[in-house]
Amino acid sequence: MIGIDGHVHPEVETVNPYRPHRARITSIVDLTDNEKLFELRLIDEESRAEFSHSAGQFVEVSIFGVGEAPISISSAPSKQGFIELCVRRAGDVTGALHDMRCGDIIGIRGPFGRGFPFEQMKGSDVLLVAGGLGIAPLKSLINHIHDERHAFGNVTILYGSRTPSEILFRRQFEMWQHRDDFDMVLTVDQADETWTGEVGLVTKLFDRIDVDPSNTYGAICGPPVMYKYVIAEMRKKSIDADRIYVSFERRMKCGVGKCGHCGVGHQYACVDGPVFNYWEAMNLQEAI
Amino acid sequence: MFFRMIDKDRLPDLVRGLAAEFEVVGPVAKGDSFVYAELEGPGDLRLDFDSTLLPPKEWFMPPRERIMRFATADNEVVDCEVDAPPRVLFGVHPCDVNGLQLMDNVFLGDRPDPYYKARRENTLIVGVNCQPSDTCFCNAWGTDETHWGFDIFLSDLGPDYFVSVRSVKGAELIDRHVESREITHQDTRRFQEVTARFKASFPEPLDTSQLPLLLDAKFDSPVWDELGERCLSCGACSMVCPTCYCFDVKDVLDPDHAGGERVRVWDSCMFRDFAAVAHGANFRESRSSRVKYRYYHKQWGYLSKFERVLCVGCGRCTRACLAGINPPEVIAALQGAMSREEVAAE
Numbered sequence: 277m278i279g280i281d282g283h284v285h286p287e288v289e290t291v292n293p294y295r296p297h298r299a300r301i302t303s304i305v306d307l308t309d310n311e312k313l314f315e316l317r318l319i320d321e322e323s324r325a326e327f328s329h330s331a332g333q334f335v336e337v338s339i340f341g342v343g344e345a346p347i348s349i350s351s352a353p354s355k356q357g358f359i360e361l362c363v364r365r366a367g368d369v370t371g372a373l374h375d376m377r378c379g380d381i382i383g384i385r386g387p388f389g390r391g392f393p394f395e396q397m398k399g400s401d402v403l404l405v406a407g408g409l410g411i412a413p414l415k416s417l418i419n420h421i422h423d424e425r426h427a428f429g430n431v432t433i434l435y436g437s438r439t440p441s442e443i444l445f446r447r448q449f450e451m452w453q454h455r456d457d458f459d460m461v462l463t464v465d466q467a468d469e470t471w472t473g474e475v476g477l478v479t480k481l482f483d484r485i486d487v488d489p490s491n492t493y494g495a496i497c498g499p500p501v502m503y504k505y506v507i508a509e510m511r512k513k514s515i516d517a518d519r520i521y522v523s524f525e526r527r528m529k530c531g532v533g534k535c536g537h538c539g540v541g542h543q544y545a546c547v548d549g550p551v552f553n554y555w556e557a558m559n560l561q562e563a564i
Numbered sequence: 565m566f567f568r569m570i571d572k573d574r575l576p577d578l579v580r581g582l583a584a585e586f587e588v589v590g591p592v593a594k595g596d597s598f599v600y601a602e603l604e605g606p607g608d609l610r611l612d613f614d615s616t617l618l619p620p621k622e623w624f625m626p627p628r629e630r631i632m633r634f635a636t637a638d639n640e641v642v643d644c645e646v647d648a649p650p651r652v653l654f655g656v657h658p659c660d661v662n663g664l665q666l667m668d669n670v671f672l673g674d675r676p677d678p679y680y681k682a683r684r685e686n687t688l689i690v691g692v693n694c695q696p697s698d699t700c701f702c703n704a705w706g707t708d709e710t711h712w713g714f715d716i717f718l719s720d721l722g723p724d725y726f727v728s729v730r731s732v733k734g735a736e737l738i739d740r741h742v743e744s745r746e747i748t749h750q751d752t753r754r755f756q757e758v759t760a761r762f763k764a765s766f767p768e769p770l771d772t773s774q775l776p777l778l779l780d781a782k783f784d785s786p787v788w789d790e791l792g793e794r795c796l797s798c799g800a801c802s803m804v805c806p807t808c809y810c811f812d813v814k815d816v817l818d819p820d821h822a823g824g825e826r827v828r829v830w831d832s833c834m835f836r837d838f839a840a841v842a843h844g845a846n847f848r849e850s851r852s853s854r855v856k857y858r859y860y861h862k863q864w865g866y867l868s869k870f871e872r873v874l875c876v877g878c879g880r881c882t883r884a885c886l887a888g889i890n891p892p893e894v895i896a897a898l899q900g901a902m903s904r905e906e907v908a909a910e
Contacts, residue, residue: 292644293675294631294813294826340634341817341824345842367842381638500845527841529813532675536810536831537838539857540847542865547674561783561860562847 293532296338296383297323302358304378307444311409312374313350316359316384329353331417332391332523332551336531337361337369338383345369346528348550349387350412352419359384362412362444388531389550392417392521397493401429403485403515405506407436407478407498411444413523413550414497418452425457432485433460436478436498440464440471459485478502482509489514494554497523503564507554520554524563565711566735568727568744569751570718575725576606581741582652586688589623590654591616600653611655611720614697615878619806620653620660621667624683627803630825631679631813642823648682654690659700659876661691661714662707663806669870670809679828688733691717693758696766699879701892703763704770707876719755726755770892771899775873776864778898783856787901791894792852794887799832801858801881801889807874808832833858859894 303315318324334348345367351360365374373382394417402421406414414433421428433452437443443462452460461481463474474481478498494510496503503522510520526538526545533547541560543549557563570578582588583603591598591613598613600620633642656664664684671680691714702708710717715734719726726747729735738744802808812831817824831838834854840846848854866874875891882890902910 291676292678295641295644296639298639338639340639340826341636341815341821343815344813364843370842383639500847525841525845526847527839530811534670534677534809535812536833536861537812539833539839539861539865542860542868561780562853 293385294530296336296344296385298381299359299384301376301378301380301382304376307362307446308442310442311362311364311444313445314361314363314373315351316361316382317357318359318384319381324357327359327387328356329359329387329416330391330394331420332413332521333387333389334413334528334531334550335359335361335384335386335388336528337363337373338385339369339372340383342372343369344383344385344529346388346531346546348413348416348523350415352416352423354420354423362409362415364409386531388528389546390548392495392523392551394420398424398427399429399491401431401488401492402495403432403434403487403492403510404495405434405478405498405510406496407502407506408438408442409444410496410498410502410523411435412497414495415445415448417495418458422458429488429491431458433458434463434478434481434485435460436463436465436481436502438465440468461485477505479505479509482513487513487515489516492519494520495523496520500525507564510554517555517558518553521551522554522557522564523551524549524557526550566729567747567751568729568738569747570725570727570738570742570744572720572724574743578737578742579603579606579609579654582654582737585650587649587651588654589651603654609655611692611718613655614694615657615699615880615883617880618804619663619878619880620656621663621806621809623651623653623687624664624667624680625671625809625811625828625830628827628829629679631828632826633823634815634826635823636817636821644678646679646682648679648686650686651683652688652690655692656689656714657694657878658691658710659694659702659707659878660806661689661710661717662702662705662876663878664689665710665713666807666866666870666872666874666876667809668713669872688731688737689714691728693717693719693762695762697879699882699890700766700877701770701879702877703766704772704892705873705875705877708763708766709759719758721751721754721758726751726758770895772873772895773899775895775898776867779860779864782898782901783860785898785901786907787894787897788852788856791855791889791897792850794889795834795851795855796887797834797836797851797854798886799834800884800886802832802834803830804880804884806876806878806880807862810838833861855889859891859898863895 298319299316305313336344338344347361350362452458467475528546529535529537538545588603590609592608632644671677715731717728810831839848862874
């Protein structure tokens, strides 16, 4: 299109941040009664080649006729060509996605936002704490660390779930638990007769870990209520505020800092976050 | 920038000339108020308007617009066409010209919005000076004047207009459509006198000192509780605001469900579910938290990114609010407000 000043308009058809790219569902794994792991492959080769993300970023899942929902990417950036999303059935879009089958086509926009500072974390110990579905973005980070394991010191993963049956990625966790180079501890709020592990909130696990405060990065993701308590535990271990990273869930609608829905303090979670360090988060009103 | 003088009785020539090439939109009377509407002739144009019910943003981001058509089978985009006819917005006050520039920062900056951009590039802006009404407070932000963001700007000197010409297209339009002459030193003097009278007609500007800092320091002030009690969450303040840009996106299916359209509609952070997420958490459930967020974002959030406040002092929200909430009073209340600790100590 030619504008009135004679210059050419941006091609609305191609350079459009709101236009989803089609992706095929290549695998669906039932994780729990409410959560499934979807593996997606972008159909257009060019989009597929261009797609690269960092751990902690998210995409907008777009199902025409239903709408869009922001979902964090669970797969590591190194898993090229495929995107993994761990999705809870929570609303219209995630409900529609849960009803889909392998081979069905959905839309994807993104990746959006600022993820974890992977390069900056290299050379340090990493302490990752997840509650429930909060493991989804952290799994991307853990897998990425796994791919470059030699570049990191001790890696500790603390994961809390309400009940044993709600534990996500159980097989993957068992694998990490059996490796020498990952310390992984699971805990549940309420045990059942099958459970032989820890019982209690994830903060309880801090009693049994050693942290080198001068050389540790923290990464936290979980339900909103969890942050305050986990951050307090990390601060007790003397980890600096700007080395504790948190990922926030907000209502990211457009993903490109325009629609206003994901405002947190003076920032937008979709472009300035969703990952913030604790110093930044302390300066965001009502963030924690 | 260069300047021309146009006699007032020649102005209809310009409007008629523009109408041959463009859709000409300007302030027209509607009941006791004014609205921007397509002119049927120069006689409709009311450059003596005080303000319009809706700001010019509706011509760049309509209240409801289709952003794409889709086919549900295989989740396919059918088209993303944008309707952006060549248009002139004739008669925009300095506050609203500034308002558009603030919208530009969001929609034309990082990852530009193609719909807004196409309309912005296809629309000429003819600015016009104004007289402050009793709800105006543009002098608090310096948005009572503008030096950018228009093609030509008309300053009313009585019998004639002192015309600032900003763009090539603006210069061409004047050359082609209206008789004009060069300015003289005398014209510049008259322009300065009119400007001085305009500036002097404002009451004292609002005290906006250290506003971003105060918003943080008094974040817990009971002022917000009181405002939350009064606010009706109707969102009228956002709809009439020349700088409120928030939107929602909805899918509307055709009756056969084979296709449909994805539409964008104006939204407001005053609405209850604005910050709610899927499984029930709502980050701004209370009305006071929403009123506070609107001010916080306008006076600090936006400022932290673009170094300007997201308000141009047009006074539309003051006139629209059924609960009588308005920026000058909120800001004055915040300046004088006690923190929660101070209240508790009394």
